[in-house]
Amino acid sequence: MLKADASVNSTVSSAVAAWEADVLAGTLAKTPERASSFVTAGDAPVERLYTPTDDAAGDYLEKLGFPGEYPFTRGVQPTMYRGRLWTMRQYAGFATAEESNRRYRFLLAQGGTGLSVAFDLPTQIGYDSDAPEACGEVGRVGVAIDSLADMETLFDSIPLDKVSTSMTINATSSILLAMYIAVAERQGVPAAKLTGTLQNDILKEYIARGTYRFPPGPSLRLTSDIFAYCTRNVPKFNTISISGYHIREAGSTAAQEVGFTLADAVCYVETAIRAGLAIDDFAPRLAFFFAAHTDLFEEAAKFRAARRLYARIMRERFGAKDPRSWMLRFHTQTGGVTLTAQQPENNVVRVALQALAAVLGGTQSLHTNGKDEALALPTEAAAQLALRTQQVIACESGVASTVDPLAGSYYVEQLTDRIQREAEAYIAAIDGMGGMVAAIEQGYPQREIERSAYAFNRAVDDGTRQIVGVNCFQSSEGESIPLFRHDEETGRRQAARLTDLRSRRDNTAVDAALHDIAATARTSENLMPAILTAVRAYATVGEICTVLAAEFGEYAESFHSA
Amino acid sequence: MSEKSSYTPNEVPEFWLPAGGYDPAPSLTKRRRILIGKPGLDGHDRGAKYVAQILRDAGHEVIYTGIRRTPEQIVAAAVQEDVDAIGLSLLSGSHNVLFARVFELLKARQADDILLFGGGVIPADDVDRLLALGVKAIFTPGTPAAEIISRVEQMLGERACP
Structure with missing residues (x-):
């Protein structure tokens, strides 16, 4: 915590001891606590009370500093949301390019400030819509894009010099980036003016998400080719979004999410340096993507820890000189896996808490999930309510009025330190195996995630972890909400x-x-x-x-x- | 299709073996062989792995195919491994097409005595549709482990032992 001087600390220590003896002991004798111990969603112990005596070594300037300055614990911009709110970027895409284009124009008309394209699985893995492998999958989880013709339709009447676009595409990212550049050319927009983000993070596909196509070696070559090409030709585009989101969805803890994601980042940086790129040429365009779950303080702390740890890695390990190379800028999505099919209206509340955690953690952009997404893709109404949730946080909650409002909370600073320590241990373990590709080949991150997922599901099964509507406060009446229906003709049309x-x-x-x-x-x-x-x-x-x-x-x- | 359709069984990770091997739980009258499969292109297998693990913990022999298998590969594996049941997991929405295809292939190979169940992100209307098709049970997220185990064992118990 924030280092107070030793005499103050010793005064507080004796005061804590006195409070425990005089006040706490009596209360506990009369009213025991709800449980013998409390833990975070990531299973870390939570103490009853945090005070200035929980000071972990290190002082304010070294550990927290100022927003917009190394180590960026408090945020990447000096004014954060007082200057500009986060980008409200709703991930969307389904069926054909025509239908998705209509949804994008709807979202922009509702006050969305950026696009985020969901591609279907055949597009993500590199199968055309008429390939046998694509059977049943065309236009399901995103939009089907086979050629530039589809991409032209997808962005019809959307000016690419005005809107920033994020594309969730990995194994086939070079191809979809090329199509985006070509659509811009046809709109008369030079590549140099394009803004947005390419997910382009293949390592987490091997670890957790599964849309790989080529082996790690050639895949990483494609990644480096994109870094080099964009540095010269598309300089305002984020060339990668190194993603913890899917690692978390697969069942990791918050600390594993940070550890594995930053270990992936280390691998990408090393690969690009080996390919002959200079770190300060490409590092400022590296972006990140994390999940936000419902344990509010642990999540907010996670983002702060990730920022501080990344800044240290980039400056100390890789010797980056440009402050922009030290900054961890990230997109957040609320946790899909936390949504429940039971009592789906409750998901609105979960999404609001998770979105709040992302904003308290200093996210640069945010996607809020629809309440119906444990059952299907979101309806237009559910997507709109999800966007409104962000707007309520931005306009009404007051949390956007000051920078990093949780800083200095004894609890949050302790959580931030702990997540950083755990993530560092994972990175060290992966370094010890010879880096992330070797670790993936040995199945290490996959196995760690499986263990955490199993432990979590077990805890829900035995009631140790309560999920409202699932293992407590269940209701017997059936819940029915309108669901998005996939058009079964999409595959044939495409x-x-x-x-x-x-x-x-x-x-x-x-x-x-x-x-x-x-x-x-x-x-x-x-x-x-x-x-x-x-x-x-x-x-x-x-x-x-x-x-x-x-x-x-x-x-x-x-x-x-x- | 390409050479990928030739069946190569995956090694099951040792992590999933319960300590002490396959000793059936005391309550278990008969240990069953169960294949958990992921048809289609969906890579989300947290649920599939969990169900594989709890059935294994309950004393059954479980094989997990890994992600991105074709219906042909899954059925070939089921027949070759002589399983009593197949559990399919799918979160991409393509369950109506792919579950039906697996069922069709089982019939074509006269292997439709193999019990078929499934799970994933599946809306209620589609659950009814799949049950009408001949899928015996659909377990959506949040179904307790004990319920999955007892339903599967009960359904298998109702069938003649091979």
């Missing part, structure tokens, strides 16, 4: 669109461009220009990935013994 495209485009140009991708893949040249040429010729995501898979191979999950 496949027909693809057949039409293949008959209309210049197939000679497509073949030449695909051949060039294969040839470039065999060299160490940057793949982005060749992919951009192919995309402009309307080569499809599936065609490009088939060529890359032939060069790179395909990754298959393997299990490891503990």
Whole structure:
């Protein structure tokens, strides 16, 4: 905690002892506490009371400092939300490009301030909508994009020089980035003006999310190619969003979320440096993505700890000189896995608490989940209520009026220190294995996450952890809320669109461009220009990935013994 | 399809083996073989792994396919491993198509005596639809472990022992 001088501390210590003897003991004798011990959602012990005596070594200037200054514990901007509110960015996308385009224009009209594109699984993994692997999945969890033609429709009447766009795309991120650049060209917007974020974080796909396509080596080469290409050509775009969100969804604790995510960051930085990039050229465009769960203080502390630890890693371990390279800027999404199908209206309250944690933790942008997302994709009404939840926090709660309002809370500072310590231990363990790729190959982060997920589910099963509506305060009456219905014809419509495209485009140009991708893949040249040429010729995501898979191979999950 | 459709059983992680191996719980009259499968492209397998683990903890032999398997691979694995039941997990919304496909393939191989159950993000209307199709039970998130174990054992108990 914030270091007070020794004599003050010893005065407080004796006062605490006196309070425990004179006041607390009597109360406990009369009224025992609700439980013999209390823990956070991450299973860390929570004491009854935190006081200045919980001072962990270190002083205010070293550990907290000022917002906009190293180590950024209190935030990355000097004025934080007094200057500008966070970006309210709702993740959306479903069915075809036409339908998703309508939802984006609706969200922007409702006061959303950025777009976040959800792609369907075939697009994310690199299968065309008419591939056998895509059967049943087209347009399900996001929008189906096969070619530039779909991408043009997706952003129709949305000016790409005015709106920033986040794209949740990883194995196929080079292709979708190329399509975004090509749509901008057709709108007359130069790539240099584009703002937004590419998720482009393949490591967490092997760890937790599963939309990998190629093995780690070639995948990391694609990542470095994007870093290098964007540094020169798309300088305002965040080239990666290193994601703890999916690690948390898979069942990690808050501290594991920070530890594994920053260990992934270390791997990306090392890869880019090995590829010959200078750290201060690419590091300012690295962004992060975390989950916000319902344990309000632990979550707010998690963001503060992540910021401080990342700043130290970038400055001390990698020797970055540019302060922008030290800043952990992040997007937050409320925790999908915390939503319950039982009593779905309760999810509105969970989302509000989680969104509050993200804002108290200093997020740069935020997605709030719809109350119906334990059952289906959100309806328009649920997505609107989720956005309104952010607007109430921004306009009415007062938490945006001062910077880092939880700083100095004895409890929150103790939590921040603890999460940092635990995350550092994970990073050290992964360093000891030879880095994150080796750790993934040994199944280490996967196994740690599985253990935490199992322990959590067990605790819900045996009632140690209470989830309202699930294992306590259940109601017997059936709950029915209107749900989003997927159009079963989407797959057929999208496949027909693809057949039409293949008959209309210049197939000679497509073949030449695909051949060039294969040839470039065999060299160490940057793949982005060749992919951009192919995309402009309307080569499809599936065609490009088939060529890359032939060069790179395909990754298959393997299990490891503990 | 490509060579990926040839069936290669995954090693089951040792972490999932309960201490002491497969000794059936005292209440267990018969240990069963159960395959947990993830059809389609969905990578969310927290639920699948949990159900695999609790059934294993209850004394059954459980095989988990890993993510991103085709219905063909899952059915081939089930037949080869001679399982009593298949549990499918899906969170991407494609359950109507993919569960139906697994069921169809089981019938085609005269293996539809294998009990089929499932779970995931599945709306109530679709639960009814899948039950009508012949899926015996759908366990949505929040179903207690004890309920899953007892329902599966009860359903298997109702069937003739192989």
